[in-house]
Amino acid sequence: MENKMIVPFGSQHITLLEPVRFIFETENEKIVNVDVDVGYVHRGIEKACQTKLNYKQVAYIIPRICGLCAMSHALAYITAVEKILEFDPPKKAKYLRVLVHELDRIHSHLFAMAHVAEAAGYENLVMHLFRDRELAMECLEILTGNRVQYDYGCIGGVNRDLTPEVEKILRKKLKKLEDRIHWFKDLYMNDYTLSLRWKGIGVISKEMAEKYNAAGPVARASGVRTDARAEFDALPYRDLGFEMIVYKDGDIYSRNLVRLDEIFVSLRIIWNILDGLPEGNYKEEVKGLPKGESVCRWEAPRGELFMHVRGDGKQILTRVRVKTPTFSNIPVLRELFVGANYADVPAIITSFDPCMSCTAR
Amino acid sequence: MSAKIKSPWILHYNCGSCNGCDVEILACLGPKYDLERFGIINKGNPKQADIFVVTGPVTKRTRARLLRLYMQIPEPKVVVAVGTCACTGGPFRNMYNVENGVDRFIPVDVYIPGCTARPEAILKGIKKAIEIWKIKTKESIEVPVVIQKEFEETLSKMVLHGQTVDRRKIIHDLVNKYIKNNLEVTKCD
Incomplete structure (x- = not known):
């Protein structure tokens, strides 16, 4: 056709938090073809893990892959190394790991929802979400000592204990947060603007999600029952009242609702941890050097994370491989764009909650 | 000129950071820290921006875009490097695809260290950047x-x-x- 037009989107754009480039070929308003380039933020972390840093230092560079899901990366690596060393962390450490991991998920989901609302032009909701996200951030800060890059997990346990004073503050803040999330749920279910902008836009059917191997909230919003938390037993999720959230519609609206409901599940898990935290050590000495190979599957806020670690009995590992959730979601994202309106592009991209620093590493 | 100094708009570019500092910048723009009380709006367009906020170590793919964005901002402009990565390269220093810090390419006015930089530090840094920006004139052209x-x-x-x-x-x-x-x-x- 003659009236085809090429529209570059990125690498720097107001709705994009990080550099990624899409080149859309459009015909009037419809997109007919799209080209994705995700390699802008490649820093070479995997290479550095195999050449420069020893296996204990790697536990502190791996969370720097991504600031939003730092805890997932760190814990996946730590669990994989502990599997090689045949070390079982203390029960209390496991519970504290779940606690921080779920707080991490809460702030990441709230951030993603705020981003989608921003793309829809609903500035008021963005500010509300950001204000209540600060409650989760304050919880993380008082528990771990830092707001975003809190190196809380370490090989052998966790780096800080949960004291009774901190627990008291956590309970107060989480109670407030839970009330606010109920308010958001009410808003998301009943607001006319939100449903008008998001219902029926960017629909992924169940077959499509299965065919292109979608992961995380994107897959669960399309009715695919996949959640690594229900399938692995490195952390005691089964004792803590975990429940999988699945929606059927697969549009932007249900992706948001999946995130919102997962915050409720995370809050329930956190309440259970605070009520029944086991006694004992929070950190134990680990001896030996990693010799052997192991893999670890982990549910990051954006979907399934996969970590492969191999060592041959030396300080420096021979292979560290990370497969991140956004990487799995790129093919379905690309497929979704073909046939969509160009005006929906920012909303669709942000509803996937893409994390390019994870993908390119 | 006096009307202008009440509205310093910022342009935010991530040239390879881990997203940590970026979410902190957005948290700064949110209601708790409220950077917008200084008249700041986060704009995606370099031609409307006055303060260039850069995060992350410069990777080999983003360095050309960084220079281009810097050239497109009209004078007077101020560059703020947020986070240890943007200041020196931080934990990514000397990795094979990293160019160690923003000041290898463009002149930086304010450095905000920290991994990740705290919102309070970002507030103070941007306040400082506004003070520097007030002194600069249209003729103060800086060379990359x-x-x-x-x-x-x-x-x-x-x-x-x-x-x-x-x-x-x-x-x-x-x-x-x-x-x-x-x-x-x-x-x-």
């Missing part, structure tokens, strides 16, 4: 670090031959040449 040497050579040559000097044009030409010769990986970088 990468073409400093060539710029001085060209300038002295032109003065020697008695030609009229347009500093802005010389910088633009030299940067375009530099990007074309050294930095371009693909056509759309």
Whole structure:
């Protein structure tokens, strides 16, 4: 056709938090073809893990892959190394790991929802979400000592204990947060603007999600029952009242609702941890050097994370491989764009909650 | 001029960071820290921006875009490097695809260290940037670090031959040449 037009989107754009480039070929308003380039933020972390840093230092560079899901990366690596060393962390450490991991998920989901609302032009909701996200951030800060890059997990346990004073503050803040999330749920279910902008836009059917191997909230919003938390037993999720959230519609609206409901599940898990935290050590000495190979599957806020670690009995590992959730979601994202309106592009991209620093590493 | 100093708009570019500092910048713009009370709006367009907020170590793919964005911001402009990565390279220093810090390419006015930089620190840094920005004028043209040497050579040559000097044009030409010769990986970088 003659009236085809090429529209570059990125690498720097107001709705994009990080550099990624899409080149859309459009015909009037419809997109007919799209080209994705995700390699802008490649820093070479995997290479550095195999050449420069020893296996204990790697536990502190791996969370720097991504600031939003730092805890997932760190814990996946730590669990994989502990599997090689045949070390079982203390029960209390496991519970504290779940606690921080779920707080991490809460702030990441709230951030993603705020981003989608921003793309829809609903500035008021963005500010509300950001204000209540600060409650989760304050919880993380008082528990771990830092707001975003809190190196809380370490090989052998966790780096800080949960004291009774901190627990008291956590309970107060989480109670407030839970009330606010109920308010958001009410808003998301009943607001006319939100449903008008998001219902029926960017629909992924169940077959499509299965065919292109979608992961995380994107897959669960399309009715695919996949959640690594229900399938692995490195952390005691089964004792803590975990429940999988699945929606059927697969549009932007249900992706948001999946995130919102997962915050409720995370809050329930956190309440259970605070009520029944086991006694004992929070950190134990680990001896030996990693010799052997192991893999670890982990549910990051954006979907399934996969970590492969191999060592041959030396300080420096021979292979560290990370497969991140956004990487799995790129093919379905690309497929979704073909046939969509160009005006929906920012909303669709942000509803996937893409994390390019994870993908390119 | 006095009307202008009430609304310093920022342009935020992530050149390879882990997203940590970026979410903190957005948290700063949120209601708790409220950077917007200084008249700041986060704008995606370099041509409307006054303060350039950069996060992350410069990777080999983003360095050309960083220079281009810097050149497109009108004078006077202030550059703020947020986070240890943007200041020195931080934990990614000397990795094979990383160029160690923003100040290898463009002149930086304010450094905000921290992994991740705390919102309070970002607030203070941006407040400082506004003070620097007030002093700068339209004529205070700064030369990107990468073409400093060539710029001085060209300038002295032109003065020697008695030609009229347009500093802005010389910088633009030299940067375009530099990007074309050294930095371009693909056509759309």
